[in-house]
Amino acid sequence: MLTNPHAESRSQTLPDEHAFAPENSLLGTFARRPALSVAVVVIMTTLAMIGYRDPGLLVGAPAESETSSVGGMSGRGGGNRDAPGRSRGGPERAVRTNGPPPDVTPLMLFGSELMLLIHGDDFFTPTAALAIRQAVEAVEALPQVRSVMWMDRTPPLNLFGLREPALPDHRASQRRFDTAKQMALDNPLIAGQLLSSDGRTMLLSIEVDWFFVRENADCTTVLVQTVEDVLRSHNLDFDVGVTGEMPIRLVMSAASKDNDRKFQYIAYGVILMLAAILFRGPSAVVITAVAPALGVFWTMGCIRFLHFEDNPFNHVVVPILLSLVGFTDGVHMMTQIRIHRSSGMPVRAAVARALDEVGAACFLTSLTTAIGFASLSFAHHQVVREFGWCCVMGVGITFLAIIAAIPLACFTPLGRSVHRGQGSGWIEKNLDHATKIILVVLRRRKLFAALAILASIGTAVITSRLEPDERILNAIPERSHEAKWLRHIDKAFGGLETAFIRVTWNDSVDTSSPEVVQVSDSVERMLRDEPLLGSPLGIAKLIDALPGDAQPSAKAALLDLLPPPLRRVFLLPEEQTTKVIFRLQDLGIANYGPVFERILVQL
Structure with a gap:
């Protein structure tokens, strides 16, 4: 019988892939069946892209926040239980009704979504009176403005219901303007509501016709520019600005989008830097960094289906948090893959063995982390509840990215040299030092357990003394x-x-x-x-x-x-x-x- 000596020698030096076949575990299926990993990556990436592009393709629009009849910011604060009737929310006692209400529309004195503020030295002059009236007319001429409520349109407070303008005609004498100013400051509907107590700031309450709003600027800069143009034509150096619930929500949304990109880039940079420190081989660095970065990308896209994208915590904390959680699991998995590849295992067997050995441990750490963040769902504040659920979802998605993306990347040409640098990396060089620390802790386990309990009690006491707070400016x-x-x-x-x-x-x-x-x-x-x-x-x-x-x-x-x-x-x-x-x-x-x-x- 004739044999090939070169084939014989290769069979003796190269290990058989089946000889290293690990036990069939559930997580190891992602390595044994690459099609499963491909399906997960494609599906999750598609969902994330839809979330970034237009979540409305898969889910409905969020319900509008209810606003009190007196207005104010109807944010996500969930209200304050101690507030007598703060318009930010909170449950209110049911009120009995005796018959239907009359067909009367309440005056738009409070609660406008949009307000124009004009700040100047003196409004009660002929020039200022003419300019302000023309500015109001110019604003009302805009298609997106339905009406303007300002001090000249306050209801009369007299026995006969005779209307008298709060701001005299521009042809009136200065003495008439001085008298009108004092009358305005004595009028409870004007002073402190539509005119500041010092008479230097005027408030114009705008009712918006949303049908004609085409872009955000229609409700902000267009209004300000319209008023400024009129005032400038009269050589008046007044400051004009816009405020209210709607402009603040617009700037919140814009800041969230900026923070979304900013902190995602920071998270990706942190992952890449840590991977470069821990692993010397470029293949291991890239694969270890890509997987948690993909988890962050998926999570930030998927949270938009829950309409949590405007939550400030989700843009600042979640990307960094998930990148570190996912990177930790990725380091454990990559370390095992490199060890098995260095021992001569084929790629698929090494990845499957690594999943069998550390996959369950990574799942357990992700599960306990998710359980910890799920406790935030019991918080009274809605922003905190949303943050907790986003972390729960993000931890699960990031774990899925780790067990699907790392095996898939190892099967590419990039994974052929994943074991290069094994033994010279930071982990291998300092593993003995870490082992010594662990042994010291194990020998004095009762002491460290007691210290941990005391630290937990101390932090619990400190936490119980913290006062909740919320500011729009934050x-x-x-x-x-x-x-x-x-x-x-x-x-x-x-x-x-x-x-x-x-x-x-x-x-x-x-x-x-x-x-x-x-x-x-x-x-x-x-x-x-x-x-x-x-x-x-x-x-x-x-x-x-x-x-x-x-x-x-x-x-x-x-x-x-x-x-x-x-x-x-x-x-x-x-x-x-x-x-x-x-x-x-x-x-x-x-x-x-x-x-x-x-x-x-x-x-």
């Missing part, structure tokens, strides 16, 4: 125009957001009863004693502005003389309720917590 760029005008409206008007205290009564009390006005007056006085609450306004202050020197409760009969659109902002007879509305600065709930507690005690 979610938008500090130097943006929106941040500038948000700080300005806090200073000039006492805040952008509004809150209210609702007063209810039973059938034995008439709506026009002096008792209702007296209670509203007491609530308004109580709120005025709190320096952090801006411009409290209710029916008592409106009645007090009507002619007469008596106390508001003695003039309760004049309540019916208030214009119905104005009256329904504060009083709902069919629900037997009245509201006292006030403004909140962007100081954070930690500052307002004690204020709300004092209010609740006094109520």
Whole structure:
């Protein structure tokens, strides 16, 4: 029988792939059946690309955030349980209704999504009056603007309902303008609401017709530019800015997109740098870095299907977190693959053996990490809950990327030299040092366990003493125009957001009863004693502005003389309720917590 001696020698030097075949484990299937890895990579990449491009192709649009009838930012804060009626949310007690409400549209005095602010030295001059009126006309001429509410259109507060402009005609004398300025500062509907208490900032509340909004600039820079052009034509050096819920949400969204790219690039850079330090071979570095980077890419695309892309935590924390979690699993897997390849195993057998040996351990660490982040789903704050669920989803997706992408990359020409540099890398050189540390810990395991327990107790005590806080300024760029005008409206008007205290009564009390006005007056006085609450306004202050020197409760009969659109902002007879509305600065709930507690005690 004739034999080939060269074939014989090759059979003796090259190991048989079947001789190293590992046990058939579930995770090892990704190495034994590369088609499965290909399918996972293709499906997940397609889903991520759809998420980046247009999530609406697979899921519906998110439900609109509900906004209180008095307005304010209806963000994701989930509300404050101690707030009497803060418009950011929170459950409200059901109110009884006695019959259908009248067909009256409440005045747009609070809660506009868009506000123009004009800051200047003096509005009560002939030139300024003419310029401001022309600016309002120019803004209302824009197709995206349905109406503008400003101080010249406030309802009259007199016995006969005679309307008198708050800003005189530009042909009036300066003495008439000085008188009008004082009258405006004495008008509760203007002072602190549409004109700052110092008379230097004017607020224009804009109602937007969304059908004609084609781009974000239509609601921001176009409006500002329109007003600036008119003022400039009259040689007035006034500052003009835009604020409100809608502009702030736009800048939040833009900042989120910028942070999305920025922190993804940071995550990719961290992965590549660590891989280069740990592994000397370029193939091992690239494969180890690509897998967790792919997990981050998949996760940031898939969270858009849940409409969590505007959560600031998801753009800042999640990419870095997932890159490190995925990189840890990738290092364990790549280390085992390199060891088996150096011992002579074929690529597929080495990858399958590595998955069998460390795949379950990597899965266990990912599972425990996901369980830890799932605990955030019990948080009261919606932003924290969303962050927790994104981390849970991200950890699972990243683990899937590791067990699918690394085997697939090893089967490419890039994986043929994955074991090069084995023995000279940072891990191999320092493995003995790490082993010594582990042995020291094992010999003194009771001591280290006690230290760990004490550290856990200490951190738990510190955590329990932390006060939750939230500020809009923390979610938008500090130097943006929106941040500038948000700080300005806090200073000039006492805040952008509004809150209210609702007063209810039973059938034995008439709506026009002096008792209702007296209670509203007491609530308004109580709120005025709190320096952090801006411009409290209710029916008592409106009645007090009507002619007469008596106390508001003695003039309760004049309540019916208030214009119905104005009256329904504060009083709902069919629900037997009245509201006292006030403004909140962007100081954070930690500052307002004690204020709300004092209010609740006094109520």
